[in-house]
Amino acid sequence: MTLNPYDSMTPVTQAAYRARAAAHDIASLPRAEKDDALGAIADALEVRTAEIIEANAKDIARAREAGTSESIIDRLTLTAERIRAIASDVRDVIALPDPVGQVVRGNTLPNGIDLRQVRVPLGVVGIIYEARPNVTVDAAALCLKSGNAVLLRGSSSAYESNTALVRVLRDAVGGSGLPADAVQLVPGESRDSVTELMRARGLVDVLIPRGGASLIKNVVENSTVPVIETGTGNCHVYVDATADLDMAVDILINSKAQRPSVCNAAETLLVHRDIADAFVPRALDALADAGVTVHADPRILSYAEGSKATVVEATPEDWDTEYLSYDIAAAVVDDLDKAVEHIRLWSSGHTEAIVTTSQQAARRFTQLVDSTTVAVNASTRFTDGGQFGFGAEIGISTQKLHARGPMGLPELTSTKYIVTGDGHIR
Template sequence: MTTQTPPDRQAEAVVADLATAAREASRAVALLTRVEKDAALEAMADALLDDAGAIVAANAEDVARGREEGLTEGLLDRLTLDEARVAACAEALRDLARLPDPVGEVVRGSTLANGLQIRQVRVPMGVVGMIYEARPNVTVDAAGLGLKSGNAVILRGGSSAAATNRAIVATLRRALAAQGLPEDAVNLLDGGGHEAAKALMTARGLVDLVIPRGGAGLIRSVVTESTVPVIETGVGVCHVYVDAAADLAEALAITANAKTHRPSVCNAAETLLVHRAVAAEFLPKAAAELAGAGVTLHADDAARAYAAQAGVAAEALVEGDLDREWLALEMSVAVVDDLDAALAHVREHGTGHTEAIVTEDRAAARRWTSEVDAAAVMVNASTRFTDGGEFGFGAEIGISTQKLHARGPMGLPELTSTKWIVEGDGQIRA
């Protein structure tokens, strides 16, 4: 259940000041034209390049501290910025400048019988809080996405990237000010520990939306402690189900791609389900291919026996494996009796992210896409395609696994709300 701590008054006061300044700035940012926002994004990109030396130096402090504190090499790599990575962040801002402005888009509208003209128009959310972990490129992305969608942002990065985030945000704010825009459009909530993050999540009325990005623990904490509306992102226990009617060569390619193309991300597959009718033919090949790519299999008894036929020693499945988001070269494998069993398995163990079937059977595909309850349901494609870039959104703030407001990859429109504009010439209700 909820883990409530008494509110920390000092953290609340800090967040209230920050959010009040952000709110004030958000009113100006909301009214900017696309031309003004794109010029600011280009200026922010230029400033990052100008200040790359200072940012890399600040980052080196974080990396050195992280190494002392025993961060893994993987985390240290995610934390590290060199000049090339700073340049990539700048390029991401320029990419945003090339995307259409979501603000002002007319979603729908009509003229009512009484002559009232109504239209529903996209407007910014207002103040958006982002709570995330180590990767400092998120700081740049979130600032850029926020600005382009007309929002002010309050960024709460991980403490391991504190010096880096301070340097980046200082640079971005200077760039905004030089453009004559309010620097409080981009804010860093620096320090203060969990109390500060908690104050951000409960600043109802000052903050319109909080988006957590990071591991399952971070997301759970934000979702349960927040009183500000939240968009939950990311945990993906994604399945590939190889149906009795699968093209097995296709199934093999999709399974290997979904697992090994980039195992550390949420749209990577974590579990392979195989219909009993094709298990004898498919699983030895799949086990050999996956093991050859360095994947450790965690398999049920039937699947282990098939793997053994290919000379692959799979681990025995243990309690909890089927619910694990491995995020690594590890994969759970189970044989299922039929499509119903596969659907039941996904219902029990899926996290509503991406679920793929491989089949040539129309009816099975139709049942899969209708009955599986997930942000993305796929037929004969790798789970790795659930991605804002792949879907053509051009930028992504995260992948929502909740049902409210946004589901699946979130681009700029998902950072907006709408309002109804109603224009009349004196209409009253009879």
């Protein structure tokens, strides 16, 4: 009797083998077939919204019972409006060029050989992420468009939501004629399944962690599968001496309070000392109106008396904190170079912004600050694949190898060389 090789495998390994088979099937599919599947996904999300929201409500109820913070619950929550936005993001991906097969570079060598470097799918992409069920759809859409299979391992806090979403995705993908196993939820809710996914070298081609610092650290340090590191977002807004005050207030409040639970929200405000008297009182009042608590250095504290803001003394830990809440650290710095020095010491390398009317200051800041994105007179909230025109993003990479910044379709490909000769020998 021939034994089925799957019989001796764990559920996670079985899922990885099925994903690998699906990856081979979809790697060379034409764009039209992949786009048809994405269109089916977008339509299914809207048609089955009630089913998704019902599952999401169970996760939210469990989170509230566990005393989960409101910022995390906000990230977890799916509404009809958010699901429509997710479906719209999928349709945006349909409109994007297919990166597979694109020629990165090519030329004819002196010996007559034609050499081309072309984009190819990575293969099987594993995503380990926390309480953001929208990532489930974003990751699946981008992986399918770029010819990859995806293994999704969300947090247990979003288990019901992710299960419902993946059910919708698989039905849509399978119904369009593509292998449903191109999109899978990693079996199991325990940490053992995460560990097994991290050790599936040879079956999983790359892992992308999305979440807090502890999750990312765990994956980076313990995975035997290659990892694209998506870092935390300790983002800074620096208000230079020549800043337009109205603009600076608007950018600060948008960066911090428009949606504080995401990685591109500002966590630290730095103010040039020459503009502090004019700007800090206005900033404190605006932050108070937005419900933001300010963790202040001594110079910011000196403006707190008479302000309606909630201002507390900053601790050393505050400069290194990604709050993901209505909190911000704030300090006065002597000049632009001191602002850069502070950012170099404490930044996670995600996004930093300068508000200034000086082209020289803007140029120096963008040259000296080494983060994935440097914004001049713009909110930190623009560091986003959708805002950059990439469609939905797979994550924001803060490392320097393979990909950096918002990761769209090209970042989900590798390359291979095609050498074409006419009987050439070496």
